[in-house]
Amino acid sequence: MKIKVKKVGEHVDDLKSIPVVRPIVCRTEIQPRGGIYLKQSADQIRGFRVQKMSQDKYKLVYFNARGRAEPIRFLFVALDIPFEDLRVGKTEWQELKHRTPSKKLPYLEITSASGRAICYDESMAIARMVARRHNLMGTTDEEYYRVERLIGQCADIDQLFYQIHLASSKHEAGRLTTNFISKKAPELLELIAQSLKASGGPYVLGDRPSFGDLLLLTTLDHVADIDFRLLRRPCFVTHREAVFRMFPKLPEYLSKRPTTVL
Incomplete structure (x- = not known):
């Protein structure tokens, strides 16, 4: 490619x-x-x-x-x-x-x-x-819902991430970061973890990848930027490894991706 x-x-x-x-x-x-x-x-x-x-x-x-x-x-x-x-x-x-x-x-x-x-x-x-x-939004109404649910869950985390980086002052950014690490992120990540476990894994739709899996990787990158320790759940590690196996071009892209704050 x-x-x-x-x-x-x-x-x-x-x-x-x-x-x-x-x-x-x-x-x-x-x-x-x-x-x-x-x-x-x-x-x-x-x-x-x-x-x-x-x-x-x-x-x-x-x-x-x-x-x-x-x-x-x-x-x-x-x-x-x-x-x-x-x-x-x-x-x-x-x-x-x-x-x-x-x-x-x-x-x-x-x-x-x-x-x-x-x-x-x-x-x-x-x-x-x-x-x-490219057939990555699910093949049934139920699968479509599960992908869309994951999109919404990721959006909640992404919004908090941007709020931290766009805060009006260092004090405000610090307050938002503390709240993100101690409360908001664990709660939202637990919902995503439950969805992955319920699917039978390793993907959002179980045995087949979807756009939800790719979006989740970008959101978890945001979480890692704040505190990588929040991602120590085994299901997140398994998910990332599975997505990289299915799409081998991704790790190659990430190794060359420009380093940016956002």
Whole structure:
């Protein structure tokens, strides 16, 4: 898999190549009975198949940070889908801002084989769309619910993580960190641990990986940034090892990932 990482700053002309695009509305239809989104064969349900979209070109635009874009990057890396990882600085963002769908990052630009480019915004909507394309949102209503439940649980932890880093003062950050370590994180991590154990493991859906597993890794990275001792539960260790075995490109990506605060 080829990831083209580009930090805009030295190459401001790159901004001129980004078209002015309009936001689109993605509609999701859930089948009332049976499967979610896609009807899959028994082999797909048991095994896990990746649907290659080799004709599409992907450009993910975000700051030089993990942040809201990292779950999307994890999807592309895990699925071995080439994409351009365009990382912009604050100065470049001001010039780029008026060209974006909602004047915020991240956004994903998908260019089809015909050359038609469509821009998608809202990080989790993007992640869900990519996951759905590749059968990583579950195959039944129950599985879809379990993935979405995990997404919500991770969002609760991520919100606390960002509150700490965006605190108005060191005193406030210290107070939030203490509360995170002593109370909030243990409570929320216990809910996730219970979900993993109930699934029969090692994945969120039991014997088959989903987007929930990739998102969980990014959230647990946030927890480790605050206090890695919170992750000593055996189920988290087993989960990480299983995801890395299923998606061997991930540990390779992590070993080369730029070091950032967020």
